[in-house]
Amino acid sequence: MLNSIVLGLGSNLGDSARIILDAVKALEEVLNELRCASLYETEPLYVTDQGRFINTVVTGYFSGSPQDLLVKINSIESHFGRDRSREKRWGERFLDIDILLFGDLVIKSTELEIPHPRLKERRFALEPLLELQPDTLEPGTDLSYQLVCKALPDQGCRKLL
Numbered sequence: 001m002l003n004s005i006v007l008g009l010g011s012n013l014g015d016s017a018r019i020i021l022d023a024v025k026a027l028e029e030v031l032n033e034l035r036c037a038s039l040y041e042t043e044p045l046y047v048t049d050q051g052r053f054i055n056t057v058v059t060g061y062f063s064g065s066p067q068d069l070l071v072k073i074n075s076i077e078s079h080f081g082r083d084r085s086r087e088k089r090w091g092e093r094f095l096d097i098d099i100l101l102f103g104d105l106v107i108k109s110t111e112l113e114i115p116h117p118r119l120k121e122r123r124f125a126l127e128p129l130l131e132l133q134p135d136t137l138e139p140g141t142d143l144s145y146q147l148v149c150k151a152l153p154d155q156g157c158r159k160l161l
Contacts, residue, residue, distance in 0.1 A: 002061040003103035005031055005069065006133070008116070008125040009056050010096045011080075012044070016054035017160075019080055019095055024058055026076045027097075030069070031060025037128030043156030045122065046090035054160075057100070057128035066102045066112055073097040100125060106140040115139055120148045123155040 007027065011019045017039060024036050037057045044050050062069050081094035100116045107114040115138055119125055126149040129136060136145045 002032065002063050003105075004101070005060055005062045005099070005103075006101040006129055006136075007031075007058050007073065008096075008098040008100050008119075008122075008129075009058065010053045010098075010124070011094055012051045012053040013092050013094045014081070020054050020056055023076055023080060023095055023097065024056070026079070027058055027060070027073075030072050030076075031058065031062055034058055034060040035132055037131040039160045040124055040128055040157055041160055042124040042158075044090075045124070045155060047088070050092045052156075053124065055124040055128065055157075057125060057132060059132050062102075066099065066105065066107060066114060069099060069102070070112060073099070098125075100129065101136070101139065104139040120145075121152070123149060123152045123157045126152070127157055127159070 009020050009023055020039060028034050040055045042053045042055055044053060077095050077097055087093055098116050099114055100119050102114045105114050126145055130146055130149060134146060
């Protein structure tokens with residue numbers, strides 16, 4: 001069975017735009033019918049003494065479990081230089097890939113939370129998500145992500161051409 005997937009990608013080390021675009025190419029091997037939103041440049045949200053991020057969202061279909069997908073995206077992150085043992089939480093990174101949504105699943109475990117637990121506070125994830133899927137609702141609550149995004153402050157997020 002194919003599940004509808006939404007992944008968020010971010011980078012603020014190295015050639016971030018190139019890293020994001022190359023990671024999207026790598027994800028074409030993982031997701032069927034992959035679609036990619038525009039790139040967005042954003043201010044760091046939680047740890048502000050670092051460079052701006054480049055972010056995007058991809059959607060597609062995946063036939064495995066959420067845990068299978070997590071293994072694949074962790075491998076792609078490692079390929080692009082991510083070393084979780086050396087980074088600080090919400091700090092600088094070459095590549096971060098988050099599972100934002102996995103079909104209509106709601107999961108809360110120690111290794112994985114879906115929908116992503118901070119999606120509703122992140123304009124840098126919501127804006128590209130809504131670009132691809134403007135009518136997306138939060139699984140389990142049917143809350144409109146469009147309404148959530150409109151209620152958020154600016155957060156220094158701007159679409160790149």
